[in-house]
Amino acid sequence: xxxxxxxxxxxxxxxxxxxxxxxxxxxxxxxxxxxxxxxxxxxxxxxxxxxxxxxxxxxxxxxxxxxxxxxxxxxxxxxxxxxxxxxxxxxxxxxxxxxxxxxxxxxxxxxxxxxxxxxxxxxxxxxxxxxxxxxxxxxxxxxxxxxxxxxxxxxxxxxxxxxxxxxxxx
Amino acid sequence: xxxxxxxxxxxxxxxxxxxxxxxxxxxxxxxxxxxxxxxxxxxxxxxxxxxxxxxxxxxxxxxxxxxxxxxxxxxxxxxxxxxxxxxxxxxxxxxxxxxxxxxxxxxxxxxxxxx
Numbered sequence: 001x002x003x004x005x006x007x008x009x010x011x012x013x014x015x016x017x018x019x020x021x022x023x024x025x026x027x028x029x030x031x032x033x034x035x036x037x038x039x040x041x042x043x044x045x046x047x048x049x050x051x052x053x054x055x056x057x058x059x060x061x062x063x064x065x066x067x068x069x070x071x072x073x074x075x076x077x078x079x080x081x082x083x084x085x086x087x088x089x090x091x092x093x094x095x096x097x098x099x100x101x102x103x104x105x106x107x108x109x110x111x112x113x114x115x116x117x118x119x120x121x122x123x124x125x126x127x128x129x130x131x132x133x134x135x136x137x138x139x140x141x142x143x144x145x146x147x148x149x150x151x152x153x154x155x156x157x158x159x160x161x162x163x164x165x166x167x168x169x170x
Numbered sequence: 171x172x173x174x175x176x177x178x179x180x181x182x183x184x185x186x187x188x189x190x191x192x193x194x195x196x197x198x199x200x201x202x203x204x205x206x207x208x209x210x211x212x213x214x215x216x217x218x219x220x221x222x223x224x225x226x227x228x229x230x231x232x233x234x235x236x237x238x239x240x241x242x243x244x245x246x247x248x249x250x251x252x253x254x255x256x257x258x259x260x261x262x263x264x265x266x267x268x269x270x271x272x273x274x275x276x277x278x279x280x281x282x283x284x285x
Binding site: 015016026035036156 | 172205207208211223224225226227228229231232247248249250
């Protein structure tokens with residue numbers, strides 16, 4: 001059950017975890033309840049609510065919280081690195097061997113792995129990052145770039161795709 | 171109350187998405203007095219005949235609390251009771267008035283069709 005609750009954002013857990021666990025102790029969840037909990041966790045991540053007293057100014061935000069935006073910036077850095085990897089991959093040499101004729105994009109692999117690492121840092125950091133808001137602006141959340149928000153990235157590894165066959169006479 | 175800002179209240183509830191109906195049940199449940207999560211769940215199940223999942227319950231509670239329609243009280247043995255606020259009572263009354271009008275219209279039309 002703890003694993004299911006771990007799906008919820010930290011701010012939600014800080015506010016509701018104790019009573020939520022008390023509720024589940026009184027009424028152990030059946031499989032449908034477990035699905036409902038997962039849906040609730042997805043919703044809590046998609047629509048985070050301001051659940052704690054808000055700092056009145058940016059300077060009132062504890063330093064550690066601002067630091068939590070760094071993973072988001074690293075994720076943003078991962079995006080141009082990823083595109084650089086794609087550029088390297090699509091400009092790789094044409095190779096002909098027993099597999100046929102294809103463009104060799106393996107030179108892009110180091111960049112691609114760095115990009116994936118940067119993207120994952122943001123996603124992981126986003127999971128731990130509590131919500132930070134400016135006072136009186138509950139509808140305008142002050143959060144900085146966030147891992148999951150920019151974590152949608154191409155799933156095809158540059159240079160790792162199938163061979164691009166060309167006519168032998170080309 | 172229904173005419174004063176009723177549209178705003180309806181808009182507010184419409185913003186609850188899939189939590190609108192559970193939220194209305196929760197408001198109805200809390201109209202009978204403060205309750206903690208498990209008590210709300212069992213009460214809603216009695217009212218609606220449909221079980222309320224824990225994820226849905228807390229999704230709705232968070233929205234209601236965020237919009238000031240309910241407020242949390244001091245926890246008792248890890249269980250935190252919630253109670254209806256003035257805004258929550260107004261919202262509930264507006265919604266129930268709307269449903270009453272809906273039911274009245276439907277019943278009248280059925281009676282007319284039966285003649």
